[in-house]
Amino acid sequence: MAKKIVVITGSPRAKGNSNTIAAAFMSGAIAAGNEVEVFDTTKARLGGFGGTGSKEDQDRLDSLMKWADVMVLASPLYWKGFSAQIKLAIDSFAKFLSIEGKEQLSVKEAALIATGKSPDGFSFYPMVEEYKHIVEMLGLENKFTLLCPCLNGVGDVEKRPILLETAVKYGMEI
Numbered sequence: 728m729a730k731k732i733v734v735i736t737g738s739p740r741a742k743g744n745s746n747t748i749a750a751a752f753m754s755g756a757i758a759a760g761n762e763v764e765v766f767d768t769t770k771a772r773l774g775g776f777g778g779t780g781s782k783e784d785q786d787r788l789d790s791l792m793k794w795a796d797v798m799v800l801a802s803p804l805y806w807k808g809f810s811a812q813i814k815l816a817i818d819s820f821a822k823f824l825s826i827e828g829k830e831q832l833s834v835k836e837a838a839l840i841a842t843g844k845s846p847d848g849f850s851f852y853p854m855v856e857e858y859k860h861i862v863e864m865l866g867l868e869n870k871f872t873l874l875c876p877c878l879n880g881v882g883d884v885e886k887r888p889i890l891l892e893t894a895v896k897y898g899m900e901i
């Protein structure tokens with residue numbers, strides 16, 4: 728069954744590793760007949776929870792969360808966590824925690840794409856713990872976590888085609 732997917736990106740590097748992997752995921756998802764929208768948190772001016780930001784940007788994110796079946800968070804690993812930009816989007820999801828909020832949220836499934844410089848998977852644990860908490864609190868089902876170590880410079884992921892192939896496959900199977 729075709730799904731509506733919102734991909735929320737968190738890297739300020741347009742051609743960075745997480746955006747490239749997210750694009751591979753999207754190509755697979757679109758090829759399989761799904762509808763995909765992107766929300767780039769690094770271009771938006773979000774205020775997080777209760778802060779000041781662009782109402783237009785926050786409204787667009789909210790309406791995507793009330794439209795999509797699946798939310799994909801694609802972030803670089805910064806200080807073992809999400810980037811500050813994508814964190815502002817995540818904090819704004821607090822509005823979906825109440826009973827009334829949950830009724831408005833159409834997203835039912837989630838996935839995580841994360842890229843980091845560190846060669847070991849353990850560095851991703853704090854981010855994964857936070858992701859698991861978000862999934863649990865919003866009442867979502869985790870579809871996949873694609874953790875990609877050993878990536879630092881722009882273009883590093885091109886040297887690891889298995890990561891892009893996996894992302895395409897996850898997109899086709901979402």
Ligand SMILES: Cc1cc2nc3c(=O)[nH]c(=O)nc-3n(C[C@H](O)[C@H](O)[C@H](O)COP(=O)(O)O)c2cc1C
Nearest residue numbers: 738743744745803804805806807843844845878879
């Ligand atoms: C502010 C900052 C903090 C970072 N912290 C970590 C970290 O804790 N662990 C790690 O493995 N890589 C860390 N990195 C490296 C990035 O995760 C890595 O370069 C990643 O590939 C960037 O993703 P992008 O290419 O999508 O921008 C950090 C980079 C920056 C700029």
